[in-house]
Amino acid sequence: MMRQTVAGVLCAAGLLMCTGIRAAPAVPAALQQSAADDARFAAIHRAEWQWRIKERLARDESERGQVATDFERVDAASQAVRLAHWQGVLRQLDGIDPARLSAPEKINYQVYRAQIAAFVEELRFREYEQPVNADSAFWTDVTYGARQPFAKAEDYRNYLARIRHLPRYFNEQLDNMRAGLARGFTPPRVTLAGRDAALASVAGAAPEDTVFYTPFRTMPAAIPAAEQAALRAEAVAAIRTGVQPAYASVLAFMRSDYMPRARLALAAESLPDGKAYYQSKIVEFTTTNLTADAIHRIGLAEMAKIRAEMMETIAQSGFKGDLPAFLQFLRTDPQFYAKTPEELLMRAAWIAKKFDAKAGQYFGYLPRQRFAIRPVPPDQAPYYTAGRGGPGVYLVNTWNLPGRALYSLPALTLHESAPGHAFQMPVALEQKGVPPFRRAYISAFGEGWALYTERLGTEMGIYETPYEVFGMLSYQAWRASRLVVDTGIHAMGWTREQAQAYLRESTALSEHEVTTEVDRYISWPGQALSYYLGQMAIMEARAKAEKALGSKFDIRAFHDTVLQLGSVPLPVLAARIDRFIAEGGKSPYPKEG
Structure with missing residues (x-):
């Protein structure tokens, strides 16, 4: 008796068309x-x-x-x-x-x-011919790896191999800087003042006191003591014979040649082929084809709206006086400033935990990665922003405490930690099935999202006093004013003093922040445009979804849809929200169970 096939059994049971198995339907x-x-x-x-x-x-x-x-x-x-x-x-x-x-x-x-x-x-x-600006430089970027904890001896050996290559890398950067200097492609001279300090802190210290020795100060106990001692000795030698001479060479070049001969003009449009260059930066940082004139007009219109909100908030605070008097009050009253670095860090931590209590009401998907709150390293702090966040960390600048207003800290914390950068970036990194190039950061989306979260703080109840609400509005004005200042400097002939005055009169930023921020915009054309234009795109998308979906609109589903994208050009975001509306406002994540 022949053994029946599975197909034969199914035919007998009537489960297959046994008069002839149909071919799969043709793919259109x-x-x-x-x-x-x-x-x-x-x-x-x-x-x-x-x-x-x-x-x-x-x-x-x-x-x-x-x-x-x-x-x-x-x-x-x-x-x-x-x-x-x-x-x-x-x-x-x-x-x-x-x-x-x-x-x-x-x-x-x-x-x-x-x-x-x-x-x-x-x-x-040839932007590589200007590897330095008022915000950062290649000699500060390379220290990032030294600040990360190492787990095993192999990590230390890899790190030692890397810093032994540093002289070659610095020499190539020096050659690029010389080429840029020869054709006038440098940051404006005024923005370079003091930027040599980080070079001097490495070149003139004992090897053990430099940032490059940081990983060797505390080493994992799993590494035998004798091996630890050998690795430390190798580190001292590598720093002394390679790293420090490389820093000394760049320091000498900066002081004797680069800084004295850097260009005097501020505008990006004054650079070689400057008009086209500035437009390329607008496209890069805004992901739009807006012109400098159009962006300038948007900034002026938005500033007028924010100014009206500021005046309402001043009235709610009970302060008797006009905007300049209120700004002077905020900048000088001791109640608005921490007395110690620890106080500033603890305040930031408290604000971050306030968000945790609200997270589930506004987000369906929460990232697995947590973040630490740390002070900005002292060698970077004098020229660093008030804070900066990303996967795993929220850096708070505790240098110059009279310039770190507590009324601005809630907005800063939402922007840099959660639900801003230290929240959005891990969500993007946790998405499955996306090609690796999608892990890249697009400023208009990332900065726009972080600024959007500052506004979101009003809905979440993060701001507890009119002063903190004003701090948020000041930060909104700060970003909207960038549209005016960046285009003013790079396309309309504004002076540094003119830009500082506009920021000073329009925001509650401290004098230190006004100076460092304007220098950042001068030396980094276009980057400052990302924030407010990105926020406007997200807010417009949300308003469109709320109107179209009505009672079906779910803020958690909207936020999850935006963040699941990762980091995308603004037109891509708009198209995705159109699809979100067409699909009835459903969450991009499948329901559990």
Whole structure:
């Protein structure tokens, strides 16, 4: 007796069409084309990503958590190769019709093409010839790795290999700076004052007192004592013979050549091909094609709205006097300033915990990663912003306490910690199934979200006094005024003093913050435009969804939809919220159970 097949059993049971098994239905031609285009696009970005890893411009997922052993090449020849490569990638991308891609790949395409286009523009204008501005520099960026805890001996050996390559990296940066200096492509001279201090703090100290020795001060007990001693000795030698001479060379160049000969003009439009250069920065940092004139007008209109809110808040506080008098009161009354760094840090921690009590009411998806609250390192603090946040950390600047107003701390904390940067970035990193280039940070989205959360604080009940509400409004005015100041400086001939006066008269920022912020805008064209334009896009998207969905609108589903995107150009955000509305305002995350 023959053994029955499974198919035979099913036929006998009437569960299959046994008079002839039907072929699978034909896949529509449009779907076949979409799948082919998706595959073609995937091949382009996957190959380019592997190239980035080879160039040390990105790291493979398998290397996550590993300490790097070298620095990328930044010499002119390497930059020329990268420009040619990315221009080739752009040509490949332009051969794809994004309308024929599937819905997820359309988003990926828009994000990826904008990213590659920004790389091309940066290299076309040879931005690598100016690796320093009032906010940061390559000699401060390289210290980041020294501030991270190491878990095993291999981490220390990798770190030692990396800092042994630092002289080569610094020499390439020096060559780039000389080339930039020769063609007038430098930060304005006025913004460089004091920026050599971080160089001097490394060049002139004992090796054990430099930031580069930080990982060796406390080492894991699992590493034998003899090995610890050997690693410490290697670190001292590497710092003394390689790192410190490299810092000394850059310090000497900065003081004797670069700072004295840096350009006097402030405007980006005064640089070589400056008008086109500034427009490229507007596109990069706002992800729009707005002109400087249009942005300037938006800023003036928004400032007028915020000024009206400020006057209402002053009245609620009971203060008798006009706006300038109120600003003077805020800047000088001792009640608004911490007495010790610890007090400032504890206040920040308290505000962050206040958000935790509200998180579930406003967000369905909460990131797994927590964040620490730490002071800004002392070698960076004098020229650092009031705070800065990201995955795992919220840095609070405890230097110059009379310049760190407590009435602004709630807005700062929401922006930099949760639900701002230290919340949004981990949510993006935790998304599954997205290509690695989607992990990149897009300023208009990220800064726009963080500024949006400052406004959200009023709904969440974070601000407890009219002074704290005014602090939030001052921060709103600070970001809206950037639209006026950045375009004023870089396209309309504003002076540094004019920009400072506008910020001073429009916000409650301390004098120290007014000075450091204006210098940041002067030396970093376009970046300051990200914040308010990004917030406006999110608020407009929310208003549209609330109107369209009515009682079906769920703030948690809206926030989850925005954050699930990761970091995208503003037009991509608008399109996603249109789909959110069309789908009835449902959450992007499946319900449990």
